[in-house]
Amino acid sequence: MTVLLFILGVVFVAVGVAVSIALHEVGHLVPAKLFRVRVTKYMIGFGPTLWSRKKGETEYGFKAIPAGGYVAMIGMYPPNAADGSVRPSSTGMFQTLATEARSLAHEDVGPGDENRLFYRLPVWKKIIIMLGGPFMNLLIGVVLTAVLLMGFGTPQATTTLAEVNACQVAYGESAPADQSACNKTPAAAAGLKPGDVITVFDGRAVTGWADMTAWIRASAGRQVPVTVRRGGQDVTLTITPVLTARPVTDASGAVVLDSKGQPETQEVGFIGVGPTSAMVAQPASAVLPAVGDSLVKISGVVVNLPQRLVGVAKAAFSSAPRDPNGPISMVGVGRVAGEVAAMEQVPLSARIATLVGLLAGVNLALCIFNLIPLLPLDGGHVAGALYEGARRRAAKLLGRRDPGAFDIAKLLPLTYVVASLLLVMGALLMYADIVKPINIFG
Known part of the structure; x- marks a missing residue:
């Protein structure tokens, strides 16, 4: 089943990219036709043609190498001197290539196409x-x-606790193997449990994780009443956030780094909990x-x-x-x-x-x-x-x-x-x- 899902994921993106390439070329095709430039080909891919069909003056098709696409318009370059426009300024390999490119750009030009050339x-x-x-x-x-x-x-932190850390450790350090002898976090000491929904913090109704985090950070060293919903009942506990170094984050929640590439920290209140997350639909303005x-x-x-x-x-x-x-x-x-x-x-x-x-x-x-x-x-x-x-x-x-x-x-x-x-x-x-x-x- 895993292999099949892997293949389906690859196919999903492959088809999505192919459609994106096709629409990219439509982005060129539509204005070209609106401006009356004669478009001879609309192709997805390069190399030998696998399938094509001509509709009107344009041939639409797929080619063997799925590495892009192109729209061919007549008169992409001004014509050569023999055609009445550009005169070679030098000779050599690159000049020959330019001359051939100009000729190819005009080989499909017919009577009445004089005002349908791209370069004009x-x-x-x-x-x-x-x-x-x-x-x-x-x-x-x-x-x-x-x-x-x-x-x-997008995933948003909720006020439901996903974890309650047992040990209080400095930022960047790991919890000890023997957690029975470590200093308990304020959350563990207060009796908070995973699954608790924090509804009130210090007398204020909790409506979001960001607000509650700000309140915790500003409450270091002070006893604070906390109400949680547990098993359908409200439980009131008392918690005392400790002052500790925590990373500074930006508006998106990413850790801010200093000039040496190390995380910036600040002394703030900390209790030792982590939230669950839920997908929250965003407004069109986002x-x-x-x-x-x-x-x-x-x-x-x-x-x-x-x-x-x-x-x-x-x-x-x-x-x-x-x-x-x-x-x-x-x-x-x-x-x-x-x-x-x-x-x-x-x-x-x-x-x-x-x-x-x-x-x-x-x-x-x-x-x-x-x-x-x-x-x-x-x-x-x-x-x-x-x-x-x-x-x-x-x-x-x-x-x-x-x-x-x-x-x-x-x-x-x-x-x-x-x-x-x-x-x-x-x-x-x-x-x-x-x-x-x-x-x-x-």
Whole structure:
């Protein structure tokens, strides 16, 4: 059963990623057709065609290598000099490649297509078409995040006790093996038990764990009455929080680290209990902030990608551990999905929620990654369009002749370099995810 669940988890994410890629290309297709650019192909995958069907002027299909997709539009580059536009400025291998690329971009151009060429579009239309793909991934990420937060909810601490620590130990130390001789925690000394629901603390009704924690921290050394619901009855106890060093946490509950990477601590009241957690649905207002936080974290990974890839390479070819917050390939994503699905001790709803969150993260990562201003990524085409608009505006301000559309084919040498680096990066990540996978679950 565990193996079957693992496979189902992998299939769930694989299908989700395939749909995300298909919708990414729809994000390019729809505005291209709205702006009357002739789209000859809409393909999912690369390599030999497995299946296709032509509808109208566009061929729709699937290819053998499921590593992305593309939308083919006529006139992506200005034509060569023989076609009446770009004249080669030099000769050589890269110039030949650019010339061939321009020819391919115009081989499907027919009578009446003169005003349906991509390169002739205004700059703003080019940008909308190229941003359509990343925007679609962003939209998918927002929708899935909404499903996750509003439908499944997020784990929230409740006022029901999950544990009552027996021994009082300093932060960062372990409880002694012989707990009979240790100093009891205030909670154990007061008689609190797992399963107790704290309803009143120091005369104030307890409505949430965060408020009660703040009250405990401010009550060190003072006897405080506490009322708990136990077995359907209210029981009143007296507890005296002790002053001890506890970690400083931020708004999200994460431990704050100092400049040396060590947890910051402060002297506060402590009783020695831990809460149970429950999934609590979040309001719609929580969705966009959550998406924003994810985008910021993903952007940080992308900005530091070269450094992180060095770390991945060291881990893959040595005994060094993988960074659990580092980049992974789709192989790694599939493995994580399989492990989540196979956790039979975890409720089914929690596993599905995790898989939904995983797909949301993949789409947000695809959005950010495709915005990198390098060809062949969408961000590279956007950068080319912005450069075209800037030089046309500069020429107009200076009273010079309109330089025309920017010949992005001139950047093909850089495109091939970036594409090669992306292939190497993908191969490295896949290898690392096989021989040294990230251990997320401990």
